[in-house]
Amino acid sequence: MAIRLTSSAPDFEENLAGLLSAKREDAADVNDVVAAIIADVRKRGDAALIELTARFDRQRLQPATLAIPADEIAAEIARVDPADKAALQRAADRIRAYHARQMPTDQSWTDPEGATLGWRWTPVDAAGLYVPGGQASYPSSVLMNAIPARVAGVGRLVVCVPTPDGVINPLVLAACDLAGVDEVYRIGGAQAIAALAYGTDTIRPVDKITGPGNAYVAAAKRQVFGRVGIDSIAGPSEVLIIADAGQNPEWLALDLMAQAEHDADAQSILLTDDPALADAVAAAVDALLARLPRREIAGASWRDHGAIIVTRDLSEAAAISNRFAPEHLELCVADPETLATECRHAGAIFLGAWTPEAAGDYVSGPNHVLPTSRSARHASGLAVTDFLKRTTVARLSPDALAAIGPAAVRLAAAEGLSAHGMSIQSRLDAQNRTSLE
Amino acid sequence: MAIRLTSSAPDFEENLAGLLSAKREDAADVNDVVAAIIADVRKRGDAALIELTARFDRQRLQPATLAIPADEIAAEIARVDPADKAALQRAADRIRAYHARQMPTDQSWTDPEGATLGWRWTPVDAAGLYVPGGQASYPSSVLMNAIPARVAGVGRLVVCVPTPDGVINPLVLAACDLAGVDEVYRIGGAQAIAALAYGTDTIRPVDKITGPGNAYVAAAKRQVFGRVGIDSIAGPSEVLIIADAGQNPEWLALDLMAQAEHDADAQSILLTDDPALADAVAAAVDALLARLPRREIAGASWRDHGAIIVTRDLSEAAAISNRFAPEHLELCVADPETLATECRHAGAIFLGAWTPEAAGDYVSGPNHVLPTSRSARHASGLAVTDFLKRTTVARLSPDALAAIGPAAVRLAAAEGLSAHGMSIQSRLDAQNRTSLE
Secondary structure, three states: OOEEEEOOOOOHHHHHHHHHHOOOOOOOOOHHHHHHHHHHHHHHOHHHHHHHHHHHHOOOOOHHHOEOOHHHHHHHHHOOOHHHHHHHHHHHHHHHHHHHOOOOOOEEEEOOOOEEEEEEEEEOOEEEEEOOOHHHOOHHHHHHHHHHHHHHOOOEEEEEOOOHHHOOOHHHHHHHHHHOOOEEEOOOHHHHHHHHHHOOOOOOOOOEEEOOOOHHHHHHHHHHEOOEEEOOOOOOOEEEEEEOOOOOHHHHHHHHHHHHOOOOOOEEEEEEOOHHHHHHHHHHHHHHHOOOOOHHHHHHHHHHHOEEEEOOOHHHHHHHHHHHOOOEEEEEOOOHHHHHOOOOOOOEEEEOOOOOHHHHHHOOOOOOOOOOOOHHHOOOOOOHHHHEEEEEEEEEOHHHHHHHHHHHHHHHHHOOOHHHHHHHHHHHHHHHHHHHO | OOEEEEOOOOOHHHHHHHHHHOOOOOOOOOHHHHHHHHHHHHHHOHHHHHHHHHHHHOOOOOHHHOEOOHHHHHHHHHOOOHHHHHHHHHHHHHHHHHHHOOOOOOEEEEOOOOEEEEEEEEEOOEEEEEOOOHHHOOHHHHHHHHHHHHHHOOOEEEEEOOOHHHOOOHHHHHHHHHHOOOEEEOOOHHHHHHHHHHOOOOOOOOOEEEOOOOHHHHHHHHHHEOOEEEOOOOOOOEEEEEEOOOOOHHHHHHHHHHHHOOOOOOEEEEEEOOHHHHHHHHHHHHHHHOOOOOHHHHHHHHHHHOEEEEOOOHHHHHHHHHHHOOOEEEEEOOOHHHHHOOOOOOOEEEEOOOOOHHHHHHOOOOOOOOOOOOHHHOOOOOOHHHHEEEEEEEEEOHHHHHHHHHHHHHHHHHOOOHHHHHHHHHHHHHHHHHHHO
16 A cells, blocks of 8 residues: 555656655644743743643642642552563663663863863753653653653653543553652643743743653744753654565564554655565555554555655665655664665664564663654754753863963954953963063 | 842842843744745745845845855955964864864663664764854854864755855855865855755755854744754853952953953853952943943943842852853852852853953864853753764664563553564564474
8 A cells, every 4th residue: 555666667766755755744833822822821820730731631630739649659550560560660771771871971181282171961950751641641751751861860850741531541650650750740732841841830840841742742842942952843753674585574564564553644664675575565564454453543654654665775775765864764684784884864773673663662772762754864862961961161271371362362353352352362461461570 | 330239138039030030132023024934945946045135135146156156265265364364273273173072982782681782973964054144254153163063074064154235254264164164155044044954956955054143043943943953042142250359350351241242132240259359340341341342232231131249158159150051151269170060050161260251262172152041951062963963773682582572562562552562572473483393
C-alpha cells in the first residue's frame, strides 16, 4: 500500500522530492487560543488552572488538590504489576548509566599570554516535564525526560500530567517515583505550560520545559520559549531502514509497523538494494497489518506516508537517507558500522539486525526524545546538557591585558564604541604609569 | 541617575522585584508583517527579495547581484586600515583557539550485557549568519558567529548583511574573509531569514541560522525555528558587576558605561558591599557621561535601567546576581575565584579588575553571543556544539537483546504498542529456536 520507488526510474527525483516535502501533520492554528490561555494563567493563576481543568479534563480541583499527594501516588503505584515495575527499573538503570556518560566536565587553562580561560557547567534550578494524558501517556517518556534532568543535577523536577475524568496511568506515577520527580500536578494542555513558565500561587515556575504534547502544548512551548528554555517541538515519529539482501523480511516489517502504529502521521521507509527483499517486506507488512491490534493506525500511516525505495547500492541508500535526516535510522546490513559513516544526519542509529528500534524506545540506554521532521539536519536528541548551561570564564593577568588589550581598543574604535575602548585603555594607562614610577 | 538600593532597607525586596521584572524592550508585534514577508519569499523567491530590498534598503538588485562578488569584497577589504586588519586577525586567532577546545569527541563503549553504545558528532551541512547593517554592523560579531561554525566543520557558511543605500562596512567583509565565509548576500531583514531558511533560485537554504538582528529579524527567526535551527533570540545586553572596597571607581564606571553605550535598552548594575564605593562609582559615571561620545544612549540606559545596590556582604551580592542571571558578570573583588563558585547563573564571568568585559567582546577568546534577559538561568552562549548535532548509536549483540529485550517487551505491552513488542519478541523467538535446534 505504501509508495514504491526505484532510484533508477526517470521520475525518481520528482517522486522523492514529493515524499520529502509532503506535510504529515495538519498543524491547526491554535496560536490565538493558546495565547489567551497563557494570558489567563498569568493573570489569574490557580483560579485559571482550576477553571480550564474543569472545562477540558472534567476535573473539579482546588488549589490544594492541584498536586497529586505522596499517599495517592503510593496507592496508585501499589496497583502496578511487580513485573512491570521491574521492567521499568531495568529501563531506568540503563538510561541512567548511558546518560551519566554525557555529563561534561569543566575546563580551565592558561594561555601563553597569561589569560586563564575556560567554562563551567551548572544545572538549571528547576525543570518541568510535560506528560500527555490518555493513550499517549507513556511511562518510558517520563524516564527519558526525567533521568537526564536528575543526572544533570537539576534541583527541582516537576511533572504536569492531565488526568481527564480523573483517570491516571499508575505506571506514569511509578516512573516519576523511580526517576525522582519532586512534584506531580494533574493539569495539562497550554495551561500547564503557562503554569510551569510563569508560576502560580501553588506551582512555582521552572527554568526549562521538556516533553511531548498535542498542538496546544506545542504552541504554548513555542510561545513561552525565551522566558524558559524548551526542548524541540516534536513532530510525528519516523523510521528509515536500510536493508541488504538476506535480511529477515518479517523483522523488517515489524520494525516498520512499530513506527507506523504510533500515529497515523508517523512515517516508515525501507531502502534496499535488493528488489526481492522489497517485495518480501511489502508482502510481510500486508500480512502483519491483517492481524496487528493497532492496524487501523498503522495501516493509515503506511498507506499515506510509507515508502519502499529500491536503490542501486547501499551508498545511494545512505545518500537518500541523508536527505530524509530520519529520527530513527536502522542499518540492517552486513556491515552496518561502515555504512553508518556515510549517514551524516539521523537522530539515532541502530546497527544490525539484532538492534530493533523498539529496544531503543525502552531499554538500550540512549534517549528516545529525538529530532523529527528532517530536523536531525541541525538538531540532536535530548541529553544531559539540555538541563545544564555553560558559563564561560576568563581571567586576564595585567600582562595578558597588556598583550591583547590594544587589539580590543582598536576594534572598539572601529565599531564606534568609545567606552569599550576606554575601559581597556584606562587599565593599560595605569600599568604604564606604574612602570614609569 | 540610576536607581540606588540598599539590601537592608525594608522596601528592598519590593524594589528588587520591580527591577527584575521591568521590561526593557518594547517588543513591537511584527509577527503578521514578518509572516507575510516569509510567505512572499517562499512563493516568489529572488523576485520577492529584490522587491523588498528595493523598498527597505533603497537598493536596486538583480538575481546576479544579490551576492557580493569576490572582486568587490577584495576591493572593499583593500580599503581597511592594516592596523584594523591586524587587530581583527589577532581576535580571530584567539577566538579560534578558544573554540577549538570546545570540539567534542565521539564516544563508544560496550556494556556488560553486550550492548555497544555511544554517540557521534557531525556538523550541519550549511549555516547562515545574519549581520545587521548600519550602526550595529559589528565585525566582531561576524568572527564570533562564523569561527565556531568553521571550527565545527560546517561545509557551507553564508552571510546576509543588508547594505542600505549601498553602504557596507569594509571591516565586516574583512571579518567574513578572515573567518572563511563562503557566500555573502546584500540582503537583510525578515526576507534574508526567509531566504536562508527556505532558499531561492540564487540562495540555497541552510540548516542553522545565527546572529543578532532587529525585531523583524528576531520574529522571523522564531517563525522559521524548526524548519532550521536558530540560536537564541537576543534581547538587550546587560552587565552586572560585583565589586568590593578598594576597587577603582573610574574603571567600574567605564565598565558600566561600556554596556550602557550599546543601546538605551541595555542594563548596567553595580553590586557592592561598600557604600563609599557605591558613591564614588555613581560620581564617576556622572563625570564620564559628561564627556562620553555616546552619552545620549548611555545616559538613557543608565537613567532608565541602571542600578547600584549596596549589599550586606559579597555572598548576598552573589545571591542577588543569581536572580538577575546576567549576560555578563564581572567580579571585581579581591578573591573572584571563590565568589564565582557562588554565582550559578551567568552567560560569562570576568574575574578580577584586569578583566574588563570589553576585552571579552573582542579578543579574550570566549564567545560574546550570550544569553540575555535572565535566560542564563537555562541557556548558554554560542559554542561549537551549536553547529554540530549528536547522533546516538546502539548495536545490540544477540546476547544483549536476549538480556534486555524482555523488559522492553513488557513495557511495550504496558503502553499498548504491540508491534513494538513483537519486533523484539520475534527476534528472541528466533534465538530460542536456534538454541533448540
